[in-house]
Amino acid sequence: MDIMTGLSAAAKALEIAKSLREFEGKLNDATFKHQIAELYTALADAKMALADARQELSDKDAEIARLKAVDASKMRTVSYNGYNFGIGADGKPIGRPFCPVCEKTKGIQVQITRGLSKHDLCPSCKAVYGTGGYPWKLPDDFEIPPA
Numbered sequence: 001m002d003i004m005t006g007l008s009a010a011a012k013a014l015e016i017a018k019s020l021r022e023f024e025g026k027l028n029d030a031t032f033k034h035q036i037a038e039l040y041t042a043l044a045d046a047k048m049a050l051a052d053a054r055q056e057l058s059d060k061d062a063e064i065a066r067l068k069a070v071d072a073s074k075m076r077t078v079s080y081n082g083y084n085f086g087i088g089a090d091g092k093p094i095g096r097p098f099c100p101v102c103e104k105t106k107g108i109q110v111q112i113t114r115g116l117s118k119h120d121l122c123p124s125c126k127a128v129y130g131t132g133g134y135p136w137k138l139p140d141d142f143e144i145p146p147a
């Protein structure tokens with residue numbers, strides 16, 4: 001259930017309550033009991049839908065907080081040849097670039113490491129780097145902009 005379901009159930013409950021008030025005293029016992037039963041059902045639906053909506057909002061708040069924490073913990077980077085290189089607190093590059101696959105698919109910074117062969121690899125997704133213009137480091141004359 002969602003907020004729209006809750007709102008529509010609440011609207012139905014209000015409509016029933018209104019008709020009960022208008023016809024107070026004119027309704028027979030069976031009709032009155034039937035209307036009261038419908039009122040309870042509509043209110044119960046509204047309560048359940050709103051409780052679900054509250055849980056969904058709470059889950060979203062937690063996810064937003066998690067994503068903000070992930071974003072805040074990211075290292076400053078410079079881009080070169082399609083790769084992001086981490087810049088340390090001393091303003092110098094930390095070495096090999098971050099795995100672009102992990103950055104794009106998981107939103108995390110995983111530094112590519114030296115492999116056993118002539119290729120480098122990502123310790124997280126195991127992607128292999130070493131061909132196709134892969135820069136294992138920034139050029140020595142690369143100008144790192146101030147933070």
Ligand SMILES: [Zn+2]
Pocket residue numbers: 099100101102103110122123124125126127
């Ligand atoms: Zn990776």
